[in-house]
Amino acid sequence: MIISNQMNPFLIFLSACLINNIILIKFIGLCSFFGLSTNVKNSIGMGIAVTFVTITATIVSWLVYHFALVPLNLVYLRTATFILTIASLVQLEEMFIKKYLPPLYKAMGIYLPLITTNCAILASTFLNIDYNLSLLNSIVNGFGIASGYTIAIIIFANLREKILTAPVPKSLEGYPIAFFLASLMSLAFLGFKGLFGL
């Protein structure tokens, strides 16, 4: 389903977070989803970091697109510009947080460099442009996508910790059983389809 400016911001948030969950329904950001969900602590740190960067990246990329690329007729440079913008933004944020917010840095610092090439963030900036959203709606949409990511990765990490104690067939240990788990979670999230007629 397509999000548009006419929708209520709350519905945009719900749609991005649950109905079109970035990981379980749209399959974006899977590398970090499987790589960092081996324990709950990591997954929480990654969730916070992704939320923080997605919101700032959404704002910056929206401004760059509408005030630099469109007036200069350089829309075809979108892919290159956005990835470079996000990479430099992440670098700046890392330095800023390290200096001024040490507790936050402790919680999410080591995950920041991993985020530069996280598909979820890049995808959320592309989707905002594709749907032609206003700045406020873009932020809501970005926040929804990031919350969806955080919810999914924290639930998944909890399930994976539980499965360590379960008797799993030897050939399914590790990643194969994790994929089956993700499939069941995705089945559960499919249940949100049709919520509020979306």
Add this chain to the structure above:
Amino acid sequence: MGNNQNNNRTCGLKNPKLNALFYGVIKGNPIVVLMIGLCPVLAISTTVYNAVGMSIAVAFVLMGSNVIVSLLRKFTPNQIRIPVFIIIISTFVTIVDYLIKANLPFLYKQLGIFIPLIVVNCVIIGRAEAFAYKNSVFLSFLDAIGSSIGFLIVLFLIGATREILGQGTFFNKVIFSNPCIVMVLPPGGFITIGVIMGLLSYYNLRKKKQ
């Protein structure tokens, strides 16, 4: 970014050219062995047509970026190599994006956002960093071909499984009616790759026992 990256980056062949070519196909298969570049694999593998289209797009970007990265490896300062890789890769991604948009509008509609997302596909930046930056142009080209073939094989397998079971068709030809629709929905993608990886590890365990 899988945790089980094996350090032994060869497949036991003496000739370095053959080694570069065949490493990515099975032993260092980007998807099922190294667990990188998963997003497009699951998202667009609902039909064989989409799977092959995506593989060709990835193969083009991978070959282009590997060759250019290898050509420029002597002039690229070590500290800024990652931004340089990203610029090279995003150039090729933009070319592919516009080529598909102009010539195959139906495929473009199906792949949608996953074409620009090739730029953050870990397979491409992974090969640039791990291989092309350290090896000659021709070897890097062979490595790109090998990894592309490995990518294509897995994507074709998943695409074929999901299309046959989920839609009852193969390349849009009807095979049977009453398909199991869940296979083309998101959960089916996770199940398919889980089964493929399970079978692979079953085979590896059996081989170890003998």
